[in-house]
Amino acid sequence: MTAWKSINDIANDVQTGAVSALSLVNQALETIETNQQFNAIIATLANRARERAKQIDDRVKAGEAIGRLAGVPFIAKDNFLVFGAETTAASNILKGFNAPYQATAINRLEAEGAICVAKANLDAFAHGSSTENSDFGTTLNPRDPTRVPGGSSGGSAAAVALTMAPFALGTDTGGSIRLPASFTGIVGYKPTYGLVSRSGVVAMASSTDVIGPLARTVEDAALVLDVMAGRDDLDGTTIERDTADYSAFSGAIKGRKVGVVKEYMGEGLEPGVRKSIEQAIDQLKRAGAEIIEVSLPSLPAALAVYYIICPAEVSSNLSRYDGQRYGYSFKEAKSLDDSYGKSRSIGFGKEAKRRIMIGTYVLSSGYYDAYYKKAQTVRTKLINEFDSALAEVDFLIGPTAPSVAFKIGANTADPLQMYLADILTVAANLVGVPSISLPAAESQNLPVGLQIMAKQRHDRDLLAFAKLAEGIIK
C-alpha cells in the first residue's frame, strides 16, 4: 500500500511544486482501482478531480498560493452533495440524482485546494452500523474482509484504512464516524454539534447529525476540521468557531483530569476490548493524567432515547423523497397516492422503512407524550449529567464500541443487536459534545477504538489531548 505523507506535508509539496496535484489524484484513483474488492467506493469523480488537479498545478506554476489543503485528495461519504456528481446516500430512491448545489463542507475544503476524488459507500441514508444496509452492497473491512468495517461511514473508514486518500468525510448521527474508525484502526472525529455546517449533506437526524473527518492521525483530522469549522449562513444551527486554529496543539497530559465512565466499562464489553482500554487508561495515568471514575446514571437509557428521537427525525426528514421531483419515481402510478406509495415502498430499503414506521408511530397523536416527549426529557437529563461530570473532569473516556469488528451477516437478522453497536457512541450525539475515536492496542489482531469526549465547544482542547494520547496508547 502506498503511504501518504501528512496532509500538511502533502499541501507543502504541491505548493512548492515538489509534487503535482495531478500525480496525487492519480495515486488516489489507482489505489481505489486496485482495492475495488472492498467495495468502499460508490463512484469515482476521476474527470472532475483531474480537471481540478490540473488547474491547481497551473496556478502553482503561475506562483499563486493555493491553500492549506493544496492538491490533497479526499473521499466524501456519498451523502455529501458534490456539485454535478451523483449523490445517492447509498439508497435506490436517490439513484440518478445529480447534485445541483454543493455541501458547505466540500466548498470550504475545495477553497483550500482539496480535491474530491470519490464518493464512499455507507448504510443507506446512514442508517446502520455496518454498511450492510447499503443498496450498493456491503463494504469489507480492510483488516479482515469477512468482517464489517462498521457504519454508517464504513466506506469512508475503509477508504482511509486502504490509503485511497489521506482523509475522508463522514457523518456521525449516533456513532457513524467513530464506530467505523474504531473497526478499521483509524482516527474518527465527531465535532461539537453545529461546529460544521450540515448544508448540502443528506439529513438523517437533524438534531444529532454532525460532519467530521476520518484520517490516519489526529493532526490530519484537526487540520481538516479547522478548514470546515464555523458559522454558515446556510445552516442556522451552526456555531461560531474557535478563534485559534484547531490544529495548533498545546498543553500536556500531565495534570489533566480524565473521567473513566463507569457505565462504559460494565458488562457486555468484550474482554479483549476491556483489556485494551484499561491498558490505554493505565498509559495515560503513567503519563501524568489524573484518572477519576465517574458515573452517568442515565447512560443506559441513551440508546433507547436515541432510537426514539432518531427515527422520529428520520421519518420527517425522509418525507421529501416522494417520487415527485427527483430521484426514483414509480412511473406507472394510477393516482397520486399510488405514486407516493409505490415510489417510496420500492425506493426505500428495509431499514429506512423500519425507521419511518417507528418515527411515525412515536410522533402520532396519543403516543407523542409517551415516547417522543419522554425521550426528550431523558435527553435533557443526560445533558445535565454530562454537564456535571464535565464540570469535575476535563475528558470522559471509554471504548468506542463494545466489540471489535463483527462478522458480516452476524447482526443482520436482529436489528436490536445491530443497534447495540452504537451503545457507547450515541450519548455524545444526544448531548452534542465532541468525541474522538483513537486506535488503541489491538485485540485478536483487530483494531480497538478508545473514545474520548470533552465539553461542548472544547474541540481544540480535545484534539490537543488526543494528539498526545495517540502517541502513547497504541
Next chain:
Amino acid sequence: MISHEVRSKYRLTIGIECHVQLKTNTKLFAAVGNDAREAPPNTLVSHICFGLPGALPVLNEEAVHLATRAAFALGTEPQRFSKFDRKHYFYPDLPKGYQISQFDEPIIGQGSITIDVDGQDKVIGITRAHLEEDAGKSTHPAGKDYSLVDLNRAGTPLLEIVSEPDMHSAAEAKAYARELYLRMKYADVSEANLYYGNMRFDVNVSVSQTDELGTRSETKNLNSFRIVEKAVEYETNRQIELLEKGEKVVQETRGWDDAKQRTFSQRSKENADDYRYMPDPDIPPIVLSDDYVANIGAEMPDLPTGIRAKLTTVGLDKQIIETLLEADSPTSGQAYIKVLHDINHSEAVRFAANWMVNRHLAAFQTSIEKDTEAHVTYSDLPSPDQFVAVYQLFNQAKAINSNSADSLLFDLSSGGKFHDAGFEPETVAEQQGYVQNSDEAEIAKIVEQVIADNAQAAEDVKNGELKAIGFLVGQVMKFSQGKANPSLAQTLIKKQLGL
C-alpha cells in the same frame, strides 16, 4: 329561507383565522425573492424551496421583525421565546413533506382588538398568531390527467392570526376582518393587497340553541370583507336549515363559490388529520430580548385607533375617516392621513379631507382599475401649505369657486401641470384663470343678457319655481367662462327679477 323567528332561536358563533402575507423581500427560510405575483412559474425557487436533499431552512429575521410589529398592532407584544415545528402531510405543492409552522410556542400570544359594529365598540380576543411558510400553488387543468405545481409561493412568510370565537353576527365578522386588515396595513407588516390574496380569511361558523357550541364548518380562503360577511350568512342559514330538518352539521372544510354566492363542501374533517407535529431541529428557537421588542415598539407608526382619535379631534366625521383609512392600495391611506396630519388648520383639514375622499380618491379608484400597482404617496398630493392656501382662496378670500378649488388642487397634484410644493396656489389660480369675477357691474350685464335670452325660465323663477334659478346661474357661469362668482350671480338674478 328561514324565518326571523326560527333564526332567533339560534346563537351564532364565529371564529376567524387570518393568513397575513408578510412583506419581506425574501422567503421565510430562503434567500429567494418573495414577490410571486408576476413571476413565471418555478422561477423564484432555490434548493430550499424545492426541498432538495441537504437543504436547510434559515430563518429570515425580517419576518420576526414584522411579526413583532404585528404583535403591537394586535394590542400585545411578541413572546420572548417561540419556536418552529414541523407539520407533516403529503401533497405535491409541499416539497419537504412538512410545513414549517409554530405549534405550541407561537411568536404572538393573547391579544385583542376593538371593532366597531353599528356604532358600538366590541372587543374581540386574539388567541394567538404564529409564523409559518406558505405552500406552493397547485393547478388542475380541466380534462388533463396531470396537475401543475408552481413553487414560487412555497416558503412565503405568513402570519396566521387566530381569533377567539367572540363574534356572533356576520356584521361582526366583517368588521373584525376589516379591522385586522387596517391594522396589518398601517403597522406596515403586509402589502395587505386583498386582490392578490395577501390576507386570506378562514371563517369557522357554528350555531347552537344552548350555551354549548355547535358543530362548526370552516370556510377557507376568503379574500374580501364582503365575502366573509356573505359566507357567514350563508353558513348560518345552511346550518340552521339542517338542524331544523333534524339533520346534523358535519365538521368539514368548505370553500366559497363566488359565482353561485354559496359555500360548498371540500373535505370532511371527521377523521382528524394527524400532522405529527414535532419541533423543527433545523431552526433554533426565536429568543427576543426586551430591548429588541422595546425598540420596535418605539418605531411603530400611527395605527388606525390613534389615527381615528386624531382625525376625530379635528372634526372629521367617521365616514370620511373610515373611507380614508380604507383607501385601496397599501400606502394610499397613509399618504392621505399624513398630509391631513400635517395641516395645522382645522377647517382646512376638513376641506382637504372632503376633497381627498370625494374627488381625489374617486379619480384614483379609476386608475387602480387599470393598474393594480397604482398607489398614492405623500408627495403625489398638494403640500399641507398648499391645501391651506387653496382653502383660504376659496373660503375666506372667495377668490375662487368650489369647482375651481377642486381643479386647482388637481393641478397641484401628481399628474397636474403645477405638481410641485414650490407653486403658490394664488399664482396658479390666476394663471389658470380660476379667479372669479366679483365685479358687480360686469356680472349684472351678463345677468341682464341671460334673463333676456331665457324669458321662460325667468318667468318660472318669478312664479316661485326656485329650481329654475339654478339653471339661470349656470347660464351666467357659462357666459362668464366659469369665472363669475356664483353667489353674486344668484343675488343679482333675484334682484333683477324683483324677488
